[in-house]
Amino acid sequence: MSADSANPPTRPPAALDPRERQVGVTYAKALLGAAEKAGQSEAVMAELDSLVTDLLDAFPRWETVLASGLIPPDEKIAMLDRSLGGRASPLLLNFLKVLARHGRLDAIRAVQLAAREQFDELRGRIPVEVHTATPLDDASAARIAAALRGMVSLEPDLIRVTNPSLIGGLVIRVGDTVYDGSVSSRLERMRAQMMNRSVHEIQSRRDRFRPAGGN
Numbered sequence: 001m002s003a004d005s006a007n008p009p010t011r012p013p014a015a016l017d018p019r020e021r022q023v024g025v026t027y028a029k030a031l032l033g034a035a036e037k038a039g040q041s042e043a044v045m046a047e048l049d050s051l052v053t054d055l056l057d058a059f060p061r062w063e064t065v066l067a068s069g070l071i072p073p074d075e076k077i078a079m080l081d082r083s084l085g086g087r088a089s090p091l092l093l094n095f096l097k098v099l100a101r102h103g104r105l106d107a108i109r110a111v112q113l114a115a116r117e118q119f120d121e122l123r124g125r126i127p128v129e130v131h132t133a134t135p136l137d138d139a140s141a142a143r144i145a146a147a148l149r150g151m152v153s154l155e156p157d158l159i160r161v162t163n164p165s166l167i168g169g170l171v172i173r174v175g176d177t178v179y180d181g182s183v184s185s186r187l188e189r190m191r192a193q194m195m196n197r198s199v200h201e202i203q204s205r206r207d208r209f210r211p212a213g214g215n
């Protein structure tokens with residue numbers, strides 16, 4: 001497995017329920033603690049990102065088998081050895097075996113999301129989703145990152161998301177804050193304003209022709 005830690009996954013993070021998120025946070029803290037102690041945090045995070053994007057996303061049946069409660073932990077550990085032995089670092093492989101023994105291989109994605117958040121916080125970075133109608137080139141990404149540095153206190157770590165429905169412009173999400181500059185959003189607001197004006201005009205004309213007595 002390989003991944004560039006400077007370029008985290010370009011998919012938006014998946015929604016997790018509170019219980020899944022808490023499981024992810026707990027195991028991510030353990031993984032990062034071990035990785036920091038071994039001086040392997042960057043490498044382990046790159047591997048974990050690659051595990052999700054290159055294996056789980058590409059081979060959903062493999063993920064289903066790992067998450068299945070019908071398969072004993074020992075068989076899952078043997079699968080991990082066959083699939084990742086010699087490819088993943090001993091630290092990450094041993095961590096995945098711990099998840100297997102605890103029946104928590106279904107939480108790999110939750111662990112990856114929580115670990116990325118914790119790792120970025122440790123390194124003074126903040127993930128920023130940038131949604132554009134067409135793929136964002138490196139030069140544009142650099143300009144956006146430079147502009148964001150003046151808006152946030154941490155180093156922006158861009159997650160590029162292509163969304164053709166935007167028509168043009170871009171939408172930037174920093175945590176729970178959304179900065180919307182898309183053309184489609186402006187068109188939608190204009191459409192709503194025009195409809196409101198039309199409804200108001202119809203109401204006004206109807207009122208003009210209504211009998212004074214209200215009958």
